[in-house]
Amino acid sequence: MSFSLGQRWISDAESDLGLGTVVAVEGRMVSVLFPATGDNRxxxxxxxxxxxxxxxxxxxITSHEGWTLEVDAIHEQDGLVxxxxxxxxxxEVGLLRETMLDHQIRFNKPQDRLFAGQIDRMEYFVTRYLCQRQRFGMLKNPLRALQGPRAGLIPHQLFIANEVGNRHAPRVLLADEVGLGKTIEAGHIIHQQLLSGKAERILILVPxxxxxxxxxxxxxxxxxxxSLFDEERCIEALADCDNPFETEQLVICSLDLLRKKKRLDQAKDAPWDLLVVDEAHHLEWSESxxxxxxxxxxxxxxxxxxxLLLTATPDQLGHQSHFARLRLLDPDRFYDYDAFLEEETSYQQVATAADALLAQRPLTDAEQQALVxxxxxxxxxxxxxxIQSGDEAQRQLACQELVRELLDRHGTSRVLFRNTRSGVSGFCGRELHTYPMPLPKQYATAMRVNSMLGGTQSTDIKLMNQLYPEKLYQEFEGESGNASWWQFDPRVDWMMEFLKANRSKKVLVIASKAHTALQLEEALRTREGILASVFHEGMSILxxxxAAAFFAQQEGGAQVLxxxxxxxxxxxxxxxxxxxxFDLPLNPDLLEQRIGRLDRIGQTQTVQIHVPLLEGTAQQPLLRWYHEGMNAFTHTCPSGHLIHSEFADQVRSELAGETEAGALEQLIEATAARNAEHQAKAEAGRDKLLELNSNGGQQAAQLVTALEQADDDTDFISFMLKLWDVIGVSQEDKGENAVVLKPTEHMLFPSYPGLSEEGASVTFDRDTALSxxxxxxxxxxxxxxxxxIDLVTSGDTGSTSVALLKNKALPAGTLFLEMIFKVEAIAPSEVQIGRFLPPTPVRVLMDKSGKDLAPNVTFDSFNRQLMPVNRHTASKLVNASQPVLHPLLKQGDDYAQAQMSELVAQAQSDMEQQLGAELTRLEALKAVNPNIRSSELDAVREQISMVTAHLQRAQLDLDAVRMIVVTPE
Structure with a gap:
């Protein structure tokens, strides 16, 4: 390499240093000063x-004084240009010596980097193009937001998420029964709103x-x-902002925090896009x-x-409170309770018509007249x-079409979604097994002594001693005790025998108290060597x-949690x-929560519920009240909260032993009768039309099928493994469909956002992720x-490359130029321009005559024939080919401009078709269904206008360029 003082060079390894100047050439060394940064190398x-x-x-080119010059001629003297x-x-015509060039010059455009000799490895170029293709496919995929969450592909959940998540500013009540996934539905909707740009700031209010x-x-x-907000967090946030709720985009806080006027005013003044309220049935209302x-x-x-309002029991506080929650969503629509009741009476004839269509049979004259x-x-x-024709396929399509129109035009289907267990498949049932056992004398003595020494005890203390005698016994042992209760408690002996007899089964054990859980684990480990994991509130999230992962692990994991x-x-x-x-909770809602850990959609077998109980304690009557009074073990009990609040005092007195003989039978009988009343009332109040709309039917099934196919995309897995290879992320096969990712010292980039120094275990398999x-x-x-993807595409990585093509059919020295352009329309996220024109890679493959070969030569097939070349040789090839490359770059840009015009026109057509159809449908529905808000129509019209405007400003940029030279075999 020939160096002269004053020459300008750039560092291949540190291009961010700018333009360097040779300041010394001594012996075998050369010194280069980089004035832009002051570094000397x-x-x-x-x-x-x-x-x-x-x-x-x-x-x-630009001088260090700031003026520019368009180069007409180049002169060289004594090694300087x-x-x-x-x-x-x-x-005026002038000269600019290279020593006077701007020090800040950086070669960001691919063609500039290519001619400056900043040539990347071929695999970087390939990865960059694959990243552009992958991002295009991701943004065009309408189901991307639904596929992403760690959740099962449950039809009714996906239908609701897709239906609501795609709306502008959705205002709905999610009222599925317990265990059907309201939280997952809300999470899906939140995720979809954020990913699409419809929402950026979200407030979640929960108990x-x-x-x-x-x-x-x-x-x-x-x-x-x-971010979790409480009073302490609000006070701390004041150091950064007058309104603490403006310091974070995504906030969870308790409803109690906002009962304070100051905090409510602050939350109200913050610019939220979406409000989510869980346990909305606690919002009591009367007009006065x-x-x-x-x-x-x-x-x-x-x-x-x-x-979004969430509740599993929309009528828990009465039908008037249910109306009040709808009033929160749309006060103009739900303005009068009596009018609401009158409207509800008309839903039955609509449900009857829908039932006839769902039967998919020829209709009677009366049924046809009703539909008309x-x-x-x-x-x-x-x-x-x-429908009346003999063509089954046509009949099915016509029936589905009319059912959809009925659902669109009638009822509260736009604002209320409710699925019930009776209408959703996927539950395998429950079986109860009880194991009465004699009360150990140690417990009986402790209870007797406590009664003698305790004086007058409250009902609550008495019933707690009856329900949890092991806790009472431990109080007598004191802090120095060795928790000897589990050495004589027959429930522990029974549990050990049960676990030994079912060693191949995973068993979840739940006890009311953390210390009980800890001591049970100790008992299993020390007495029988049973592998158990423990889980309690004193542990960190990690x-x-x-603990949960150890339990879920099929091979070598814990048998018991x-x-x-x-x-x-x-x-x-x-x-x-x-x-x-191991014991029973005092609240039926907690009982249902316990069973609900196993009895959920996705459970493949009947849930076996085992209850060991001590005779002569409150455990026996409590079990009978739950089982005989509410049938709460073998079936869900939506009325459990109401029944508990109605009978709570009687139950507590019975469990504390304060009632007369026969009182338990009367309590169970009264509870059973009240439960039957609640169930009958709930069944009579079922809105069949609402359930038809909420489960999604055929549309929901189609969503599941599409997402299952997306999950099976092995090309995506191959792409990610290749991407991590190129970035330099360590990948270790962990088995169980998992890979351990760790950053390394040799990564292309200083860090990988989202990947901590400790690394992460990842899986591409949904079932593995769920377990x-x-x-x-x-x-x-x-x-x-x-x-x-952003790491690779946001900088210069892979934007230039040179490769060799061995092909006997072509003369040696034949040159090709492959250019990757990017068509992009920049717009605010809420415009959702990516639905129609995401950043789109456009490939042009020029031969030396200026013909575009890309339509006939695919990237993948062409790339397989190419070989990399070292940077020194590549730089020489580029310099020798510059007279040919410059016109090819201009012609390639012309080809790409023509393709951009076609892409923009197609995007405009797609947008007009999709949003136009959506607007037409909403306008038609608004004429017959008052649940369609004017703001929804205005939002669609505004989006059509904004998408059109931004599409017209789409830009074309050269993203990467690769020169290919044919070489002899």
């Missing part, structure tokens, strides 16, 4: 990682006891990092005296465009004719994750089929995918 002359910078005719051309500041559960669910299932909680939500709902009356605004004669009561909240263990209740919560579930919607 010394290199060995023979193999210095430097590239000489010489511009070409037609280039525009001068450029002749017209100066921008004087419009204080559920804050942590929501925080974990949003992170674990949807990769959404919410709405509760404070209701007033809080009403205040926020008036300010926030999107509102109900759909009077539409001409349905063609659909009725197809510790709980590890022993939980305190917290184990019945938030976690799902439907891969297990045996539940042991192993310590594995991250990788789909195209996962942040690790987007950040990996």
């Amino acid at each position: 010394m290199f060995a002359r023979e193999d210095a990682p430097l590239t000489r910078v010489i511009f070409n005719q037609g280039d525009t 001068s450029y002749e051309g017209v100066r921008s500041d004087t419009n 204080e006891t559920l804050q942590h559960q929501w925080l974990v669910e949003m992170l674990r299932r949807f990769n959404l990092r919410f 005296a709405p509760s404070r909680a209701y007033q809080v939500v009403e205040t926020l709902a008036q300010e926030i465009a999107g509102v 009356a109900l759909l009077s605004e539409s001409d349905i004669s063609d659909a009725l004719g197809r 510790e709980r994750d590890k 022993i939980c305190s009561e917290i184990g019945s909240e938030g976690r799902n263990f439907q891969f297990a089929h045996h539940l042991v209740m 192993r919560e310590d594995f991250q579930f990788l789909t195209s919607a996962h942040p690790l995918v987007a950040s990996g």
Whole structure:
């Protein structure tokens, strides 16, 4: 390499240093000063990682004084170059010596980097193009948001998520029964709103006891990092902002926090896009005296465009309160309770008509007349004719079409979704097994002594001693005791024998207290060596994750997971089929939560519920009250909350032993009768039309099929493994369909956003992700995918390359130029321009005559024939080919411009077809269904206008370029 003082060079390894100047050449060393940064580097002359910078005719260059010059001629003397051309500041011909070039010059355009000798490895170029293709496919995929979460593909959940998540500022009540996944539906909707840009700021209001559960669910299932706000956090946030609610985009807080006027005013003043309220049945309302909680939500709902209300029991506080929640969603639509009741009476005839259509048989004259009356605004004669024809396929399509029209035009289907267990498949049933055991004398003595020494005891203390005698016995042992209760408690002996007889089975054990769970684990380990994991509220989130993962692990994992009561909240263990209740909770809602950890959609076997109980204690009457009074073990009991509040005092007195003989039988009989009344009332009040709309039918099944196919996409897995290879991420096969990713010291980039130094275990398999919560579930919607793609495409990595093609059919020296352009329309996220024109790679493959070969030569087939070349040789090939490359670059740009025009026209057509059809449908529905809000129509019209405007400003940029030279075999 020949160096002269004053020459300009760039560092191949540190291109961000800018343009360097040779300041010393001594012996075998050369010194280069980089004035832009002040750095001085010394290199060995023979193999210095430097590239000489010489511009070409037609280039525009900048002097260190700021004026520019378009190069017309190049002169060289004594190893230094001068450029002749017209100066921008004087419009006169002048010379610019290379020593006077701007030090800040960086070669960001691919063609500039290519001619400057900044040539990347061929695999980087390939990866860059694959990243552009992958991102295009991701953004065009309408189901990407539904595929991403760690959740089962449950038809009714997906239907609701897709239906609501695609709306502008959705305002709906999600009212599925317990165990049907309201939280998952809400998470899906939140995820879809964020991913599409429809929402950016979200506030979730929950009871204080559920804050942590929501925080974990949003992170674990949807990769959404919410912030938990309490009074302490609000005070701390004041250091950064006057309004603490403006310091975070995604916030979870308790409803109690906002009961304070100051906090409510702050939350109201923050610019939220979506409000989510869990346990909305607690919002009590009457026209004269709405509760404070209701007033809080009403205040926020008036300010926030999107509102999701969640409740499993919409009528729990009465039908009037149910109306009040609908009033929160749309006060103009639901303005009068009596009018609402009158409207409900008309739903029955619509449901009857829907039933006739769902039978998919020829209709009677009366049924046809009823449909014509109900759909009077539409001409349905063609659909009725197809139903009456003998063509089964046509009849099925016509019936589905009319059912959809009925659902669109009648009832509360736009604002209310409710699925019940009776209408959803996927539950395998429950069986109860009870094991009465004699009360140990140690417990009997402790209870007797406590009664003698305790004086007058409250009912609550008496019943707690009766329900949990092991806790009372431990109090007598004191802190120095060795927890000897488990050495004589017959429930422990029974549990050990049961576990030994079912060693191949996963068993979930739940006890009310954390210390009981810990001591049971000790008993199993020390007495029988049974492998158990423990899970309680004193553990960190990470510790709980590890315990749950150890239990879920099929080979070498724990046979038993022993939980305190917290184990019945938030976690799902439907891969297990045996539940042991070491004791019983005092609240039927907690009982249902315990059983619900196993009895969920996705459970493949009947849930076996095992209850060992001590005779002569409160455990026996409590079990009978649950089982005989409410049937709460073998079936869900939606009325459990109402029954508990109605009979709570009687139950507590009975369990404390304060009632007369025969009182238990009377209590059970009264409870059973009341439960039957609640069930009959609930069944009579079922809105068949609502259930038809909520489960999604054929549309839901189609969503599941499409997502199952997307899950089976092995090309995506191959792409990610290749991407991690190129970035330099370590990948270790962990078995169980999992890979351990770890950053290395040799990565192309200083860090990988989303990948911690400790690494992460990931899986591409949905079933594995559902059973192993310590594995991250990788789909195209996962942040690790987007950040990996951005690492490669946001900078210069892979934007230039040179390759050799061995082909006997072509003369040696034949040249090709492959150009990858990117068509992009920049727009605010809420415009959703990506639905129609995401950043789109356009490939052009030029031969030396200027013909585009790309339509006939695919990237993958062409790339397989190419071989890499070292940078030194590549630079020489580029310099020798510059006279040919410059016109090819211009012609390639012309080809790409023509393709961009076609892409923009197609995007405009797609947008007009999709949004136009959506607008037409909503306009037609608004004429007959008052649930269609004017704001929804205005949002679609605005989106059509904005998409059109931004499409017209689409830009074309050259993203990467590769020169290919044919070489002899």
